[in-house]
Amino acid sequence: MSALLEITGLTKQFPGVLANDNISLTVKAGEVVALLGENGAGKSTLVKAVFGLIKPDKGEIKISGNTMHYGDTAGVIAAGVGMVHQHFQLVPVMSVTENIVLGDEPRKAFFINRKAARAQVIALSERYGLQVDPDAIIEDLPVGMQQRVEILKALRKDVKLLILDEPTAVLTPQEIDELLIVIRTLAKSGVGIVLITHKLHEVMAVADRVLVLRGGKAIGFTSPAQSDEAGLAQMMVGRSVVLRVDKTPAKPGKPALEVVGLQVLDDRKLLSVKGVDLVVHHGEILGVAGVEGNGQRELVEAICGMRHRIAGQVHVDGAETKDLHPHAIHAGGISHIPEDREKHGLVSSYSIADNLVLNQFDVEPFAKGWVRNISHVNTNADDVVAKFDIRTPSAQNLASSLSGGNKQKVVVARELSEDLKVLVAAQPTRGVDVGSIEFIHNQLIAARDRGTAVLLVSAELDEILSLSDRVAVMSGGKIVAIVDSKDADRNYIGRLMAGLKE
Amino acid sequence: MKRHLTKRNLFILLIAIATGYFYSKDGSITTSVVSTATSFALPLALAAMVGIMCERTGIVNIGIEGTLLTSAFVAFFVSSMTHNILIGLTASVAIGSLLGLLLAVMSVSWKMDQIIAGTIINILATGLTSFLYVQGRTIPATFPEYDIPKLMDIPFFGQVLFMHGPLFYFGLFVILSLYVALFKTTWGLRSRAVGEHPSSADTAGVSVLRLRYINVTIAGAIGGLTGSFLSLELVGSFERGFTAGKGFTALALMIFGRWNPLGALAAAMFFGMTQAYANQLMIDQVVQIPTQFITILPYILTIIVLAISAGKVRAPAAEGQPYEKENA
Numbered sequence: 001m002s003a004l005l006e007i008t009g010l011t012k013q014f015p016g017v018l019a020n021d022n023i024s025l026t027v028k029a030g031e032v033v034a035l036l037g038e039n040g041a042g043k044s045t046l047v048k049a050v051f052g053l054i055k056p057d058k059g060e061i062k063i064s065g066n067t068m069h070y071g072d073t074a075g076v077i078a079a080g081v082g083m084v085h086q087h088f089q090l091v092p093v094m095s096v097t098e099n100i101v102l103g104d105e106p107r108k109a110f111f112i113n114r115k116a117a118r119a120q121v122i123a124l125s126e127r128y129g130l131q132v133d134p135d136a137i138i139e140d141l142p143v144g145m146q147q148r149v150e151i152l153k154a155l156r157k158d159v160k161l162l163i164l165d166e167p168t169a170v171l172t173p174q175e176i177d178e179l180l181i182v183i184r185t186l187a188k189s190g191v192g193i194v195l196i197t198h199k200l201h202e203v204m205a206v207a208d209r210v211l212v213l214r215g216g217k218a219i220g221f222t223s224p225a226q227s228d229e230a231g232l233a234q235m236m237v238g239r240s241v242v243l244r245v246d247k248t249p250a251k252p253g254k255p256a257l258e259v260v261g262l263q264v265l266d267d268r269k270l271l272s273v274k275g276v277d278l279v280v281h282h283g284e285i286l287g288v289a290g291v292e293g294n295g296q297r298e299l300v301e302a303i304c305g306m307r308h309r310i311a312g313q314v315h316v317d318g319a320e321t322k323d324l325h326p327h328a329i330h331a332g333g334i335s336h337i338p339e340d341r342e343k344h345g346l347v348s349s350y351s352i353a354d355n356l357v358l359n360q361f362d363v364e365p366f367a368k369g370w371v372r373n374i375s376h377v378n379t380n381a382d383d384v385v386a387k388f389d390i391r392t393p394s395a396q397n398l399a400s401s402l403s404g405g406n407k408q409k410v411v412v413a414r415e416l417s418e419d420l421k422v423l424v425a426a427q428p429t430r431g432v433d434v435g436s437i438e439f440i441h442n443q444l445i446a447a448r449d450r451g452t453a454v455l456l457v458s459a460e461l462d463e464i465l466s467l468s469d470r471v472a473v474m475s476g477g478k479i480v481a482i483v484d485s486k487d488a489d490r491n492y493i494g495r496l497m498a499g500l501k502e
Numbered sequence: 503m504k505r506h507l508t509k510r511n512l513f514i515l516l517i518a519i520a521t522g523y524f525y526s527k528d529g530s531i532t533t534s535v536v537s538t539a540t541s542f543a544l545p546l547a548l549a550a551m552v553g554i555m556c557e558r559t560g561i562v563n564i565g566i567e568g569t570l571l572t573s574a575f576v577a578f579f580v581s582s583m584t585h586n587i588l589i590g591l592t593a594s595v596a597i598g599s600l601l602g603l604l605l606a607v608m609s610v611s612w613k614m615d616q617i618i619a620g621t622i623i624n625i626l627a628t629g630l631t632s633f634l635y636v637q638g639r640t641i642p643a644t645f646p647e648y649d650i651p652k653l654m655d656i657p658f659f660g661q662v663l664f665m666h667g668p669l670f671y672f673g674l675f676v677i678l679s680l681y682v683a684l685f686k687t688t689w690g691l692r693s694r695a696v697g698e699h700p701s702s703a704d705t706a707g708v709s710v711l712r713l714r715y716i717n718v719t720i721a722g723a724i725g726g727l728t729g730s731f732l733s734l735e736l737v738g739s740f741e742r743g744f745t746a747g748k749g750f751t752a753l754a755l756m757i758f759g760r761w762n763p764l765g766a767l768a769a770a771m772f773f774g775m776t777q778a779y780a781n782q783l784m785i786d787q788v789v790q791i792p793t794q795f796i797t798i799l800p801y802i803l804t805i806i807v808l809a810i811s812a813g814k815v816r817a818p819a820a821e822g823q824p825y826e827k828e829n830a
């Protein structure tokens with residue numbers, strides 16, 4: 001029997017980057033192969049080549065024994081391959097149903113059979129336990145929901161080979177557990193799976209084999225049986241990684257960010273932040289823990305001026321900030337790492353250098369009056385790219401050419417590059433490799449130690465627990481408890497997040 | 503969705519009431535004014551379909567004017583030389599498709615700036631038609647008016663809708679079909695996906711380049727049909743600069759109609775009405791203002807009314823951008 005997927009000697013050169021260097025990989029039916037590697041190691045490039053989206057310079061790709069060609073994505077799909085793309089392939093103005101059926105629509109003569117399409121989506125969503133609203137428009141959905149749509153789209157047909165490019169980066173822990181179960185069930189039924197993820201425990205949980213990439217090269221195979229998380233991390237980064245955060249106790253100063261009686265509506269115009277009071281002091285990190293959809297996103301957006309506050313105020317160092325004025329709020333001392341980097345964090349068609357000064361392009365030293373000072377922008381970019389280890393041949397490249405994790409690093413680097421009074425960090429390490437997570441965590445702590453008040457929102461409870469000095473638990477649109485990190489026990493916080501009292 | 507539908511309905515209702523009011527005052531004049539308006543509006547609406555077909559798949563087509571001019575010219579001169587307007591019609595649709603194909607080659611394959619590509623077509627059209635133009639030619643006949651039995655007897659609507667030439671009916675059919683096709687068929691869903699977010703279509707196995715080629719070429723054919731309609735049915739002659747900016751007006755109507763065939767048809771109808779009323783004003787000489795002002799009136803009115811009623815418009819997101827597969 002021939003292998004499901006057979007990649008031999010795949011090589012891809014992008015201008016200035018050898019993204020894949022002679023990589024070979026076979027995946028058999030019923031096998032889960034994890035691809036592991038730093039941001040920019042070439043994981044997405046490899047799987048996109050399989051899907052016919054990238055033209056390899058050398059090498060061959062066979063699916064069930066048949067050679068596949070660049071550009072023939074329809075053929076790859078017909079051969080039984082489904083793929084979840086790291087950068088979502090969803091049409092923003094279309095509905096969930098339209099996106100899921102696109103390319104193979106149920107029809108009556110020439111017409112789309114909308115009823116059948118909708119029923120298919122509902123059945124699919126029930127079958128895999130991924131809840132979606134079939135009629136919602138994609139651009140109105142939070143990234144977690146979009147991720148579910150992207151996964152359902154890949155699972156729609158009975159696939160033989162399923163490729164998942166960071167499917168779990170924006171899912172909640174519960175959803176991740178469910179997805180891992182789906183992966184195991186599919187593998188048992190004979191589906192071959194290629195899983196890309198930066199979360200090592202997921203690799204440990206489901207992978208049969210692990211291929212580690214570094215700088216475009218295949219470093220070697222390993223397996224959960226032969227290794228552990230620390231071992232995997234070391235293999236991909238090439239040095240030992242401290243997976244635990246070391247920090248000194250906080251020395252909180254005066255209140256920096258004060259949120260008083262804040263009420264905010266969500267996209268469906270329902271009250272989702274129901275009167276929140278919060279104080280974050282200079283020099284401390286306040287983590288907000290909670291199950292996604294309990295108002296964290298709306299809270300962050302309202303603080304940063306991206307969502308209307310229907311009641312309540314936000315003060316920075318005692319001065320009230322103006323509603324719906326992100327620019328003024330930034331000038332007033334709040335910087336913001338948004339949770340959706342593609343939508344709110346970057347201008348993909350601008351250079352990396354320009355993206356790095358999006359928040360201060362109009363002030364000294366990056367501009368003098370009306371005129372931009374490009375040389376400052378460029379030297380700044382070179383410094384930041386080096387400091388944050390952003391993997392790119394040049395800071396003049398477009399942001400769209402970066403790998404997912406490197407895009408995230410650009411956003412984080414920009415927001416950390418000026419010392420403001422308050423930093424609101426929403427999912428700051430989303431899609432970032434373990435080595436860079438370590439670095440970003442250290443940068444957040446360094447910012448704290450310089451006196452910045454950090455409000456950290458993350459779906460990763462571990463991230464909250466390891467970084468925060470105090471933990472606020474959000475549930476049902478309210479802060480249900482604030483505990484000191486010394487007393488923050490995982491189980492206790494988990495129960496509070498689930499809405500249970502004590 | 504619902505909200506802008508009711509807004510448009512309100513707008514249409516308003517026009518209907520105004521027309522009804524005039525009709526009650528003077529039935530025959532109102533009928534003939536609205537009937538003229540319909541003849542003015544249809545070629546404009548049809549030309550707007552060329553823009554909609556292209557832009558919905560992400561190709562900006564500012565060469566509509568050139569396409570109309572060339573195909574009206576070809577329709578007229580081929581008819582004149584062969585003494586057969588059907589051959590003229592066929593030739594004009596063929597030349598329209600060819601210009602569509604040319605735009606596709608320039609903007610899809612060569613990834614040229616689409617504004618420049620469209621401008622090339624316009625310049626080409628002006629140059630060729632003035633160079634090849636010969637004075638004094640005639641055509642054997644125009645497409646004759648064909649009154650649809652029974653339907654033509656309906657008061658008011660009979661004369662407005664059912665007493666026209668064959669190309670009018672066919673044009674109306676094209677507009678309605680395009681509406682259905684764009685929003686109800688798989689072709690429409692895929693085309694819109696290509697115009698909004700081509701990489702999503704690509705990863706779903708839909709060939710972006712192929713669909714763009716097909717749609718832009720069909721759009722060109724519709725442009726050719728419009729040209730024939732103008733020279734072989736509506737006017738029956740051709741002179742230099744014959745289309746007088748209709749292709750550009752069509753682009754505006756496309757935007758006012760939010761890239762929706764019915765919206766563009768409604769916008770064209772409004773523009774046609776203002777023009778027909780303005781003509782009537784000149785004929786009646788009820789007001790003593792210079793005719794120049796009266797000729798400007800339709801444009802100004804249309805801009806004001808449509809700008810107010812159109813609300814926030816959003817063009818297809820991928821409009822004007824060549825698709826770079828590996829960078830998607």
Ligand SMILES: Nc1ncnc2c1ncn2[C@@H]1O[C@H](COP(=O)(O)OP(=O)(O)OP(=O)(O)O)[C@@H](O)[C@H]1O
Pocket residue numbers: 014015017019037038039040041042043044045046086391392400401402403404405406431433828829830
């Ligand atoms: N279209 C492109 N043009 C130029 N360079 C590109 C392009 N796509 C990817 N690259 C480069 O190729 C390298 C590999 O990128 P790839 O997206 O495969 O990384 P990755 O392993 O998936 O990383 P991540 O974990 O951050 O998603 C990176 O250095 C990236 O900058």
Ligand SMILES: [Mg+2]
Pocket residue numbers: 043044045086165403404405
């Ligand atoms: Mg990637």
